[in-house]
Amino acid sequence: xxxxxxxxxxxxxxxxxxxxxxxxxxxxxxxxxxxxxxxxxxxxxxxxxxxxxxxxxxxxxxxxxxxxxxxxxxxxxxxxxxxxxxxxxxxxxxxxxxxxxxxxxxxxxxxxxxxxxxxxxxxxxxxxxxxxxxxxxxxxxxxxxxxxxxxxxxxxxxxxxxxxxxxxxxxxxxxxxxxxxxxxxxxxxxxxxxxxxxxxxxxxxxxxxxxxxxxxxxxxxxxxxxxxxxxxxxxxxxxxxxxxxxxxxxxxxxxxxx
Amino acid sequence: xxxxxxxxxxxxxxxxxxxxxxxxxxxxxxxxxxxxxxxxxxxxxxxxxxxxxxxxxxxxxxxxxxxxxxxxxxxxxxxxxxxxxxxxxxxxxxxxxxxxxxxxxxxxxxxxxxxxxxxxxxxxxxxxxxxxxxxxxxxxxxxxxxxxxxxxxxxxxxxxxxxxxxxxxxxxxxxxxxxxxxxxxxxxxxxxxxxxxxxxxxxxxxxxxxxxxxxxxxxxxxx
Amino acid sequence: xxxxxxxxxxxxxxxxxxxxxxxxxxxxxxxxxxxxxxxxxxxxxxxxxxxxxxxxxxxxxxxxxxxxxxxxxxxxxxxxxxxxxxxxxxxxxxxxxxxxxxxxxxxxxxxxxxxxxxxxxxxxxxxxxxxxxxxxxxxxxxxxxxxxxxxxxxxxxxxxxxxxxxxxxxxxxxxxxxxxxxxxxxxxxxxxxxxxxxxxxxxxxxxxxxxxxxxxxxxx
Numbered sequence: 171x172x173x174x175x176x177x178x179x180x181x182x183x184x185x186x187x188x189x190x191x192x193x194x195x196x197x198x199x200x201x202x203x204x205x206x207x208x209x210x211x212x213x214x215x216x217x218x219x220x221x222x223x224x225x226x227x228x229x230x231x232x233x234x235x236x237x238x239x240x241x242x243x244x245x246x247x248x249x250x251x252x253x254x255x256x257x258x259x260x261x262x263x264x265x266x267x268x269x270x271x272x273x274x275x276x277x278x279x280x281x282x283x284x285x286x287x288x289x290x291x292x293x294x295x296x297x298x299x300x301x302x303x304x305x306x307x308x309x310x311x312x313x314x315x316x317x318x319x320x321x322x323x324x325x326x327x328x329x330x331x332x333x334x335x336x337x338x339x340x341x342x343x344x345x346x347x348x349x350x351x352x353x354x355x356x357x358x359x360x361x362x363x364x365x366x367x368x369x370x371x372x373x374x375x376x377x378x379x380x381x382x383x384x385x386x387x388x389x390x391x392x393x394x395x396x397x398x399x400x401x402x403x404x405x406x407x408x409x410x411x412x413x414x415x416x417x418x419x420x421x422x423x424x425x426x427x428x
Numbered sequence: 429x430x431x432x433x434x435x436x437x438x439x440x441x442x443x444x445x446x447x448x449x450x451x452x453x454x455x456x457x458x459x460x461x462x463x464x465x466x467x468x469x470x471x472x473x474x475x476x477x478x479x480x481x482x483x484x485x486x487x488x489x490x491x492x493x494x495x496x497x498x499x500x501x502x503x504x505x506x507x508x509x510x511x512x513x514x515x516x517x518x519x520x521x522x523x524x525x526x527x528x529x530x531x532x533x534x535x536x537x538x539x540x541x542x543x544x545x546x547x548x549x550x551x552x553x554x555x556x557x558x559x560x561x562x563x564x565x566x567x568x569x570x571x572x573x574x575x576x577x578x579x580x581x582x583x584x585x586x587x588x589x590x591x592x593x594x595x596x597x598x599x600x601x602x603x604x605x606x607x608x609x610x611x612x613x614x615x616x617x618x619x620x621x622x623x624x625x626x627x628x629x630x631x632x633x634x635x636x637x638x639x640x641x642x643x644x645x646x647x648x649x650x651x
Numbered sequence: 652x653x654x655x656x657x658x659x660x661x662x663x664x665x666x667x668x669x670x671x672x673x674x675x676x677x678x679x680x681x682x683x684x685x686x687x688x689x690x691x692x693x694x695x696x697x698x699x700x701x702x703x704x705x706x707x708x709x710x711x712x713x714x715x716x717x718x719x720x721x722x723x724x725x726x727x728x729x730x731x732x733x734x735x736x737x738x739x740x741x742x743x744x745x746x747x748x749x750x751x752x753x754x755x756x757x758x759x760x761x762x763x764x765x766x767x768x769x770x771x772x773x774x775x776x777x778x779x780x781x782x783x784x785x786x787x788x789x790x791x792x793x794x795x796x797x798x799x800x801x802x803x804x805x806x807x808x809x810x811x812x813x814x815x816x817x818x819x820x821x822x823x824x825x826x827x828x829x830x831x832x833x834x835x836x837x838x839x840x841x842x843x844x845x846x847x848x849x850x851x852x853x854x855x856x857x858x859x860x861x862x863x864x865x866x867x868x869x870x871x
Contacts, residue, residue, distance in 0.1 A: 228555050261557040271552035274649050275570045288562035319648050337556065494854040495847045496815035498826060503847065506839040585717075592719035596819050603722060616729035624718045624726060631717035 264334030463530020471538025671828030685750030690757025
């Protein structure tokens with residue numbers, strides 16, 4: 171996939187509003203157009219709505235206003251107070267969470283093949299074969315019959331990525347996927363994501379790791395107070411931000427990290 | 429103390445005690461199986477069903493959890509036949525009473541374990557696009573049932589102990605036979621102590637097993 | 652059914668039921684006083700480093716937890732007078748028998764909540780220079796007591812229900828009065844239903860209170 175050959179956005183987010191309960195407004199009219207092949211990293215202060223944005227894109231949340239389109243087709247809209255989500259479109263998106271969310275009662279291989287079998291009706295044999303290939307690619311072939319509790323955090327998170335890839339997603343969402351990991355395990359997970367990026371997988375992610383953000387992103391969005399404050403290439407937003415609020419945030423974060 | 433103990437008198441009654449124990453075990457196993465199945469269905473309905481069903485089942489559960497098992501037994505033995513106009517054998521009455529009791533307590537076990545399957549697991553299901561049937565059958569239920577196992581085992585041990593109450597309504601279980609022997613021989617210390625030890629020998633290893641199973645599961649779910 | 656309900660047969664005879672309820676409440680409250688206090692002492696023994704204290708106390712706990720309460724009560728009423736050559740009133744006997752049972756169950760509750768106090772808190776106590784006694788008194792005890800309250804209440808209401816067992820050995824509690832009334836009036840349905848509802852009317856609010864308490868503690 172190449173961004174220059176097409177003009178239509180992969181994801182169009184229009185005037186997105188999201189509240190938790192009557193009093194807490196998390197997203198207040200957010201607009202983002204994400205082009206095919208882009209790797210968007212969303213940064214910002216906690217409570218600024220980053221994770222909520224990813225959860226909305228995944229179709230996990232009810233929204234209070236606005237709409238989302240995916241691949242040029244309507245995906246999420248509101249009808250009165252109801253949120254209408256096209257579950258066929260949703261199947262094209264994969265997501266990896268902070269806390270792995272592997273199914274603890276299933277072996278690694280069973281975790282991988284459950285969705286292909288139940289969602290796409292793929293045969294067990296064919297799904298296993300693809301699963302084995304992905305595990306080999308991720309250096310986890312020996313763990314196929316292990317259970318999640320027998321794996322390290324880094325291994326679990328790589329399995330979670332493999333599980334999402336089994337469904338051949340057109341967009342991957344990563345929600346703070348290294349935040350729960352011990353520092354020495356972060357690199358192995360980031361490497362997998364960088365490899366995916368090199369293969370042209372469109373992705374949207376939330377991370378606190380600014381070094382990783384700079385390495386993986388083709389575009390960085392600074393989100394605060396429920397709106398997009400600044401949006402541009404990583405060199406600009408992370409290196410020389412235009413907006414005062416972005417500058418403050420970046421200075422604070424890099425100051426602490428450095 | 430001016431009494432001498434003579435446990436050898438019990439040797440004359442080993443057959444009777446064995447028969448009583450067999451009745452206790454038969455009754456317990458039957459009611460564990462029936463009651464746990466009932467509890468599973470009720471737990472599911474109370475977690476999902478409509479408001480009327482939830483209310484009615486809630487009333488049933490609270491009734492059986494909130495009253496002495498002894499009065500439940502009396503009610504089933506003496507009142508149910510009057511209401512239905514049918515006579516039941518002792519064994520059937522005891523099975524009905526203990527099954528209803530077991531159903532009430534295990535339904536709470538299942539309900540708690542269903543709640544313990546976290547929201548994150550549901551999120552993962554949605555993100556993978558799993559259909560509702562697969563979410564329930566392949567992800568939520570297996571985890572809920574596995575998580576329920578230690579408590580269900582405890583519930584079963586409780587039922588084994590509560591089953592001794594059927595002696596009070598004249599059913600010839602281990603306790604009833606023990607009391608009869610005790611009355612006939614006027615040797616309550618020896619006889620009742622041995623009866624207590626028999627219950628202990630069965631219940632104690634089971635409670636240890638609960639601990640072992642619990643630790644295994646905790647490790648498995650520490651994801 | 653041919654059976655004609657006649658609640659009047661019971662409501663005209665509420666006197667004995669109320670007397671029985673009073674005995675049941677006495678049994679429950681006194682057994683709880685014993686269980687809450689002695690249970691704590693027993694829990695300290697079961698967590699003792701000395702095997703000679705630990706083993707007998709653990710055997711005591713396990714024996715009460717792994718035998719039917721009715722066996723314990725019948726044993727107590729028949730055997731204690733014979734072995735120790737003492738003759739106590741039936742209500743007092745009932746209180747001691749139920750109290751010992753509750754002591755074992757409460758000891759287990761206390762032990763679990765003592766062990767649930769995180770190791771880090773003790774480490775922090777050492778780091779702050781507290782003496783072993785100060786660590787127990789100021790760090791372990793307050794947390795353990797607070798955490799065990801819901802289970803103690805659940806056990807306490809459990810003994811309220813178990814107290815019905817003393818009817819079998821002739822203590823004139825609510826259950827016993829109910830049984831007598833049912834036989835005397837030939838009105839088992841009305842009598843047993845009303846007796847059951849009296850038990851429920853007391854256990855249910857306590858159970859709800861425990862639920863509320865547990866929810867509140869899990870948020871804290």
